[in-house]
Amino acid sequence: MTLAGRKIVVTGAAEGIGAATRKLLNAVGAEVIALDRTSPADIDGTYVPCDLSDRASIAAAIERLPADLDGLANVAGIPGTHPAEAVFRVNFLGLRELTEGVIDRLRPGGAIVNVASIAGSAWQLHMADLAELVTGTDFESGLNWYKENGPAAGADAYNFSKEAVLFYTKHRSHSAWSRGVRINAVNPGATTTAILDDFRKSMPEGSIDWSEREIGRHASPEDAAAAVAFLLGPGSSFINGADIPGDGGLLAGVTVGTSKVNGENDA
Numbered sequence: 001m002t003l004a005g006r007k008i009v010v011t012g013a014a015e016g017i018g019a020a021t022r023k024l025l026n027a028v029g030a031e032v033i034a035l036d037r038t039s040p041a042d043i044d045g046t047y048v049p050c051d052l053s054d055r056a057s058i059a060a061a062i063e064r065l066p067a068d069l070d071g072l073a074n075v076a077g078i079p080g081t082h083p084a085e086a087v088f089r090v091n092f093l094g095l096r097e098l099t100e101g102v103i104d105r106l107r108p109g110g111a112i113v114n115v116a117s118i119a120g121s122a123w124q125l126h127m128a129d130l131a132e133l134v135t136g137t138d139f140e141s142g143l144n145w146y147k148e149n150g151p152a153a154g155a156d157a158y159n160f161s162k163e164a165v166l167f168y169t170k171h172r173s174h175s176a177w178s179r180g181v182r183i184n185a186v187n188p189g190a191t192t193t194a195i196l197d198d199f200r201k202s203m204p205e206g207s208i209d210w211s212e213r214e215i216g217r218h219a220s221p222e223d224a225a226a227a228v229a230f231l232l233g234p235g236s237s238f239i240n241g242a243d244i245p246g247d248g249g250l251l252a253g254v255t256v257g258t259s260k261v262n263g264e265n266d267a
Helices: 016-027 055-064 084-105 123-136 139-149 154-177 196-202 207-215 221-232 250-256
Strands: 007-011 031-036 046-049 069-074 106-115 182-188 243-246
Touching: 007 016, 007 084, 016 031, 016 069, 016 221, 046 055, 055 084, 069 084, 069 221, 084 106, 084 139, 084 154, 106 154, 106 221, 123 139, 123 154, 154 182, 154 196, 154 243, 182 221, 196 207, 207 250, 221 243, 243 250
Parallel strands: 007 031, 007 069, 031 046, 069 106, 106 182, 182 243
Antiparallel strands: none
């Protein structure tokens, strides 16, 4: 992995997948700029405070970032146990605001990786709404659009926010490619982070434990971080506009019938 010396911004860098990504990039010699609401306790690099739910905080963070970058890993996110509007602000609106604010700073050969979720896999069923939202709004008008059209429950907001991330990834990838920058997404399944119990509460009943039974274990933060690092690096130089599941084959099995759907029995 030849990421040594590259300047890469990582959001949500204080814990979970973001922390694992930060540590992996540090280990291979990248220069990491960590964005989060609180500084990582074991920071090795630069910390810039940023609250992705707050447009002013994002603007202030962008002002402090280097003028030239090689990568952006959008890892920060909150689960559906939070209020719907907060979920959508952080998981999509803030992600897009930061990305658009720094994309012109990425040098040719640079890459952006958005951490979405397998919970956003049904994005193609909502193409019209997603196109209107992603292509026709900024942060404030996007928030107003969401208040009028988006799901009211936090769990549904989580799914929709990740669908929006996937649509945005694909929609933005072509124009980014024309200037030498790639944009891809990683879709983790259930992952052993501090918020796994929040997903147990907000996802359909039993679905988190079901996924573990089907696959044999949950993903680790390091599993997801490895996929993020690969997509940031030159080994993925012709991969663009892709979304890569990190669920141990769970969705693949459900799609073709080799895995039972949550709630099915053996009868």
